[in-house]
Amino acid sequence: MGRSLLWRPSRPKVRRKPNIVSGASIDVFKVVLVIASDFIAEHSSIKINFQQPKTISDTENMPEYIKAVDIRGGTGERDALFINAETPKPSATEGQAIVKIKAFGINRMDIVQRRGFYPLPPQAPKTLGVEFSGIIESFGPGDHGAFKEGDEVFGLAYGGAYAEYIAVSTRMLLHKPASIDFTTCAGIPEAWITATQALHLVLGFTKGKSILWHAGASGVSVAGIQLSRIAGASEVYATAGSQDKLDFITSKLGATAAFNYKTQDWAEEIKKATGGKGVDYIVDFVGGNYFQQNQNVAARDGRIVLLGTLSGAKVPNADISQILFKRLRIEGSTLRSRDEVYQGELRDRLEQYLPDFESGKLKIFVDEVFPWEQIQEAHKHMEDAKNLGKIICTIS
Template sequence: MEAWTITEHGGPEVLSRVQRPTPEPGGDEVRVAVRAVGINRADLLQRLGHYPAPPGAPPDVPGLEFAGEVDAVGPRVTRWQPGDRVMGITGGGAYAEAVCVHEGELLAVPDGLDWPQAAAFPEAFLTAWQGLVTVGGLAAGDRCLIRGASSGIGIAAVQLAAALGAEPIGSSRSDERLARLRALGLAHALPGSEGVDREALKAVAPGGVALVLELVAGERFDESLAALAPEGTLVLVGLMAGMEARLPLARVLMRRLQIRSFTLRSLPLEGRLRLAREARRHLLPLLAAGRLQPVVDTVLPFAEAPEAHRRMAAGGHFGKIVLSH
């Protein structure tokens, strides 16, 4: 099979298209003929040498999410059969013509979703679910601030919060992207800036928000903490603005705040299986009903993986960049 490999750490030019043996599924595994691959920032960080693949994943083949058709199953598999349309997440290896994963990690692709849309769903929406609900405890009626709302995870989080009956508030550097999020359920848009506009937030959430989904972090992390109501929770999911931050401990202590974190890629198998079960129960019905919409910005041929990385690094996209076979 063909696969894209990282030959050394560096720019998009270090990606190399090579032939690799087609993997064979183990006892509980399913082999998927990959039709589309979602591009994620983690892929770029892995290429640069900043985010190595987790144990058990191919160290040099990136790719965290995919969609395709089942073409082989292991002897203990009961859930799937060849020809089924599926999508899923993996620790790595999706930049290939085939990938093997545990049967419990896969999700059925609802009717009406094409391959690029299906490949754009798992990573963003499962991360949003875990961050907002499993870790953050978001409930109907809660106000939540999504920092970096126009990112892939942010777009998913806005839709999910709205579908759950919460009140999503979004911040982004781009007012134009915030305007586009209105149609996806964004209740309030904070003026575009690197930080949180405190006066604008106070106008829509005078007492603060119950939850901040933090996708930005960096030097203005303390502004996210300031946005929380007493006993509020901040869930750290991304570090787009940097890995160092000022932490005002007195505010955390006196307002009884919680700071929690979550990463999808490093979850052990048991965690990924649990998350897939939750997705089947809660997310797929919303997806099938059209209440959640994978947003695709660009679809490129599988042969153009380096160009996909360049486009993601350049920014300016709204929604997923996808490689299609």
């Protein structure tokens, strides 16, 4: 009976990767090409395709790609949102850090920008998102203060937060408190900095005065109502569109009273609550539809800051007489268009609140958390305006 033998080579074959050629090896390539050409002339049925190998410099210059949320067609409704795996990775310039993002916040401006109606500042990338949390991966040139690679941070940017990585000024970063997770921290910067700006820089809030926050369950007003209380407001009022929001505003945020703009004449109710005086300060995101009522409910020498125009920017048949007779001051304000020096001062104020966040004196309310693969659903949740606090997306 015969025996079959299984032969094993003493050394296994190794499939070697071709060496990246240098300039000297190009001559060898040319010789091979000439020999191959002669061979093809004799055997015309054989086709050989030659591709010159990449050089070291070619390989070094290849772009690095990351995933980021993009918009098909540049602008559109939420069904145009998708995760683009071929987004060039940002590079850090002077004074910037590259942060690997763990979570980012959804804001009303993101909806407006997605639809093509938000005037972007010149330094903003096309990628949506202005607030985030994550870990510092690297730095560009320049001084970066107390930050180092590996630090857990959160911060504010001109754009680009809906992505795996962001290039952002270290001036706009804060160290993440150990007791607050990445998801919660991602919902702090935009809302709390905007509320601080409106309350202190624009309105010049004075202790013992009363204030009204419209859209009382929005991220900015959730922050603003709490900041008004600790700043010594005599009364804090708010408006909202559902009973659960009214209950949230009074029981969780500590507002004096909240009124349903859908079922109540909120201006008349506030005048009754204040004995006919009205309120000293008003923070408004609604715009056109509230223009007349804001004047009606404002106290003499009252101040009104306009942070948005959700109901539209036109006011037909407006009566402006109360602006004159009550000596009212109405001012519009945005945050994203401000320069880094202005935003940096607000960042420093926010840093002072960190002990209050950790102690629970100031509360961060996160309404819903979505994996970023569900970005369309996250935008729908914002558009439905049912949230009590922030909407956050996480990146796994």
